Amino acid sequence: MKELMLGNKAVARGAYECGVRVVTAYPGTPSTEIAEEAAKYDEIYAQWSPNEKVAMEVAIGAAISGARAMVCMKHVGLNVAADPLFTVSYTGINAGLVIVVADDPGMHSSQNEQDSRYYAKAAALPMLEPSDSQEAKDFVKLAFEISEQYDTPVILRLTTRVSHSQSVVELEDRMDISLKDYKKDFRKYVMMPAMARERHVNVDNRMKDLSIRANDMDINTVEINDGKIGIITSGIAYQYAKEVLPTASFLKLGMVHPLPDKLIQDFSQKVDTLYVIEELEPFLEEYIKSLGVRVTGKEMFPRLGELSADIIKEKLLGTKGETGSKQPADKGAQEDIPLRPPVLCPGCPHRGVFYVLNKLKLRVTGDIGCYTLGALPPLQSIDTCVCMGASIGMAFGMELGRGREFARNLVAVIGDSTFIHSGITGLIDMVYNGSTGTVIILDNSTTGMTGHQDHPATGCTLKGKKAPMLNLEALVKALGVKRVTVVDPFDLKELENAVRTEIRAEEPSVIISRRPCALLDKNKECISYHCDAELCINCRLCLRMGCPAIENIKDGIRINNTLCSGCGLCAQVCRPGAIKREE
Amino acid sequence: MVNKNILIVGVGGQGTLLASRVLGRLAAGLGADVKVSEVHGMAQRGGSVVTHVKFGDKVYSPLISLGDADIILAFESLEALRWSDYLKSGGTMLVNDQRIAPMPVITGDKEYPSDVYEKIRQRVGNLVVVDALSPALDCGSGRVANTVLLGVLAAGMDIDKDIWLKCLEETVPPKTVDINKRAFNAGYKML
Ligand SMILES: Cc1ncc(C[n+]2csc(CCOP(=O)(O)OP(=O)(O)O)c2C)c(N)n1
Numbered sequence A: 001m002k003e004l005m006l007g008n009k010a011v012a013r014g015a016y017e018c019g020v021r022v023v024t025a026y027p028g029t030p031s032t033e034i035a036e037e038a039a040k041y042d043e044i045y046a047q048w049s050p051n052e053k054v055a056m057e058v059a060i061g062a063a064i065s066g067a068r069a070m071v072c073m074k075h076v077g078l079n080v081a082a083d084p085l086f087t088v089s090y091t092g093i094n095a096g097l098v099i100v101v102a103d104d105p106g107m108h109s110s111q112n113e114q115d116s117r118y119y120a121k122a123a124a125l126p127m128l129e130p131s132d133s134q135e136a137k138d139f140v141k142l143a144f145e146i147s148e149q150y151d152t153p154v155i156l157r158l159t160t161r162v163s164h165s166q167s168v169v170e171l172e173d174r175m176d177i178s179l180k181d182y183k184k185d186f187r188k189y190v191m192m193p194a195m196a197r198e199r200h201v202n203v204d205n206r207m208k209d210l211s212i213r214a215n216d217m218d219i220n221t222v223e224i225n226d227g228k229i230g231i232i233t234s235g236i237a238y239q240y241a242k243e244v245l246p247t248a249s250f251l252k253l254g255m256v257h258p259l260p261d262k263l264i265q266d267f268s269q270k271v272d273t274l275y276v277i278e279e280l281e282p283f284l285e286e287y288i289k290s291l292g293v294r295v296t297g298k299e300m301f302p303r304l305g306e307l308s309a310d311i312i313k314e315k316l317l318g319t320k321g322e323t324g325s326k327q328p329a330d331k332g333a334q335e336d337i338p339l340r341p342p343v344l345c346p347g348c349p350h351r352g353v354f355y356v357l358n359k360l361k362l363r364v365t366g367d368i369g370c371y372t373l374g375a376l377p378p379l380q381s382i383d384t385c386v387c388m389g390a391s392i393g394m395a396f397g398m399e400l401g402r403g404r405e406f407a408r409n410l411v412a413v414i415g416d417s418t419f420i421h422s423g424i425t426g427l428i429d430m431v432y433n434g435s436t437g438t439v440i441i442l443d444n445s446t447t448g449m450t451g452h453q454d455h456p457a458t459g460c461t462l463k464g465k466k467a468p469m470l471n472l473e474a475l476v477k478a479l480g481v482k483r484v485t486v487v488d489p490f491d492l493k494e495l496e497n498a499v500r501t502e503i504r505a506e507e508p509s510v511i512i513s514r515r516p517c518a519l520l521d522k523n524k525e526c527i528s529y530h531c532d533a534e535l536c537i538n539c540r541l542c543l544r545m546g547c548p549a550i551e552n553i554k555d556g557i558r559i560n561n562t563l564c565s566g567c568g569l570c571a572q573v574c575r576p577g578a579i580k581r582e583e
Numbered sequence B: 001m002v003n004k005n006i007l008i009v010g011v012g013g014q015g016t017l018l019a020s021r022v023l024g025r026l027a028a029g030l031g032a033d034v035k036v037s038e039v040h041g042m043a044q045r046g047g048s049v050v051t052h053v054k055f056g057d058k059v060y061s062p063l064i065s066l067g068d069a070d071i072i073l074a075f076e077s078l079e080a081l082r083w084s085d086y087l088k089s090g091g092t093m094l095v096n097d098q099r100i101a102p103m104p105v106i107t108g109d110k111e112y113p114s115d116v117y118e119k120i121r122q123r124v125g126n127l128v129v130v131d132a133l134s135p136a137l138d139c140g141s142g143r144v145a146n147t148v149l150l151g152v153l154a155a156g157m158d159i160d161k162d163i164w165l166k167c168l169e170e171t172v173p174p175k176t177v178d179i180n181k182r183a184f185n186a187g188y189k190m191l
Helices: A007-017 A033-038 A052-065 A075-080 A084-091 A115-121 A133-150 A194-218 A235-244 A262-272 A283-290 A310-315 A350-359 A370-375 A391-401 A416-432 A472-478 A490-505 A570-571 B014-031 B077-082 B116-123 B132-139 B143-154 B161-171 B172-191
Strands: A002-006 A022-025 A047-048 A069-076 A097-103 A154-159 A164-172 A219-222 A229-233 A249-253 A255-257 A275-276 A363-364 A410-415 A438-443 A483-487 A509-516 A529-533 A550-553 A557-560 A579-581 B004-011 B033-037 B048-056 B067-075 B087-096 B126-130
Touching: A002 A007, A002 A550, A002 B014, A007 A033, A007 A097, A007 A133, A007 A154, A007 A164, A007 A275, A022 A052, A033 A047, A033 A069, A033 A550, A052 A069, A052 A075, A052 A084, A052 A097, A069 A075, A075 A084, A075 A097, A084 A115, A084 A194, A097 A133, A097 A350, A115 A154, A115 A255, A115 A283, A133 A154, A133 A164, A154 A235, A164 A550, A164 B014, A194 A262, A219 A472, A229 A235, A229 A262, A229 A283, A235 A249, A235 A275, A235 A310, A249 A262, A275 A283, A350 A370, A350 A410, A350 A438, A350 A490, A350 A570, A363 A391, A370 A410, A391 A410, A391 A438, A410 A416, A410 A490, A416 A438, A416 A472, A438 A472, A438 A490, A472 A483, A472 A509, A472 B033, A483 A490, A490 A509, A490 A570, A529 A557, B004 B077, B004 B087, B014 B033, B014 B048, B014 B143, B014 B161, B067 B077, B077 B087, B077 B116, B087 B116, B087 B143, B116 B126, B126 B143, B132 B143, B143 B161, B143 B172, B161 B172
Parallel strands: A022 A047, A022 A069, A069 A097, A097 A154, A229 A249, A229 A275, A363 A410, A410 A438, A438 A509, A483 A509, B004 B067, B067 B087, B087 B126
Antiparallel strands: A002 A164, A164 B033, A219 A249, A529 A579, A550 A557, B004 B048, B033 B048
């Protein structure tokens, strides 16, 4: 049977078909749907972990115990999980272990566009890279075979356009893979110096073996057509290049680490001009050049951002993006089209917090989630955003750098999922080392940005089971924070009072701003608001809320009833009382 | 089969994914090679979103190149303008006559172009503007405007209506099959 499926769903299907029992993940675009899809199979136990490091460790444990396991994350998640990654490379596995990492070239939904292929090299792990959904599924199965045959975790690297494109996949049945025996083996699994030194030799040998095997692996394919142009490529870049140059010769690398020396050298002999077309860093190129093979790569193709068929066409053939018959309009014409950046939704509980922080003119170290949108106009409240959990450490660092007075005008804001992911240790640092700062936890009862995943404080698991609900107040108090306030962000007065009081305190404090995400309850009845033009004095204070439902019209404002969700914040800031509830 | 490229554009939250999923299912059912490229994540929060649907004998890149879309289905007028360069000459642009102000317009930094359709006409030969929201509201919910638009698109394509309805039924949540079918029919009859 065939099915059109998302690359991410195909990865989950591959895991199902090859007998995977345990899937762990922390959400992150573009990887999120893999675990969500895996969870739909009764035969697979799937879970959200609090962060990628824990997810990785749980998967390692499952694999070593004898069950095939898979762990999934976005590229920056692998930074968080890098510590176990580098050492599980030494211990090896028992049953197969596949680590799925989804890169985001072009940064559709990310804070950087790091190239995960370097992790495979640095940690000495094989890495496979599919170019469509069928390959995504096939490569998962192959990854498990390699994993067990060479006693190594295998990384499967995806990119946004593979993860989030649908293409046709042939479905197969689940294989019957039994649990492997578990044997205690401290020389293999206890990585103290003496044992690690022994294991490092194994790592070296296995990678040598794999680099020989790479020369005749089916997924490293050679297509000899026209001998003039030869292209070495992998992943989605293959699809772009193939579209532009269907008659060129191709060496398509399904395994991007280790690379097949002989295959590359042989291919280079068969063509006149050789190009390497890859997205992001010159990872293949550097290696190919190190073999003494002459190849054109990043001198021609961009290192930053996504590739596309249009870019390859322009660089290689000198024609602008044109398979059709029309020239694309010049950029200048595009420029008077107003941009449409993402925004906080109507009724978003984060909005009130940023309105207050902006009003009080506070410095705000920010974090990652929907609330990062509070950095954009008109709220423009957030000063910094680096990585998940950084808001708290950075706020303390600013206090240390500029003194306690500075901390009186400074807060850290962090989402509930992000706080659990990596904010807790930062807060321990504040308490331990005597900070007087204030942290606002934006508790919207979900992981909003990535599409509403459960987490330890929502009371529900990825499998849809009820779970004990992590109590954030109790947790924060247990860390040693004595000043803990819970506020409703729809009550601007209460919120403002809480912030004013807590930033003055000479000890660490936490404000939990609690109200579920506006998108969680789609069926809730919406009370709508309207603006009475007679009373409106056109002060435009409400527009500073940055609510998409409030429209700027000539001599006042209008509230769009199809968008308004009835949070009433605009009515709270309206001085003449022109904004009223619909009767 | 001749390759067909359809670009679906709109504002995050408008339900553009549904249209692309129905189309993808339809093309796969006809035995075509299909690729559908979707947007997930940040842009879904009210940003500009675009979905590429390509089908034919063999499809490589999941993305449509500039000037290579046979049809652009736009859920919002400004987004229609923004993506108009992707249309082939001789291609058709279907636009839902709805304006959603982006934040730079709301804050007063930029103006929503008052002549958006004239601007599009300068670039696009075949422009069709429809109001999908009113029939959707008549069906009982503004949320099915996306299905109304799908009906408009279907009416202009050479594929049996029953096949469309079947794919729609398989794609939408079971509870919403009826309202979606009504919305599709309303769109199908519109032009
Ligand atoms: C290390 C890492 N993992 C995952 C992500 C993807 N990601 C971005 S924000 C976020 C969580 C958002 O949830 P929350 O903190 O509750 O804020 P909300 O979006 O609900 O406002 C995730 C998982 C990331 N950026 N970095």
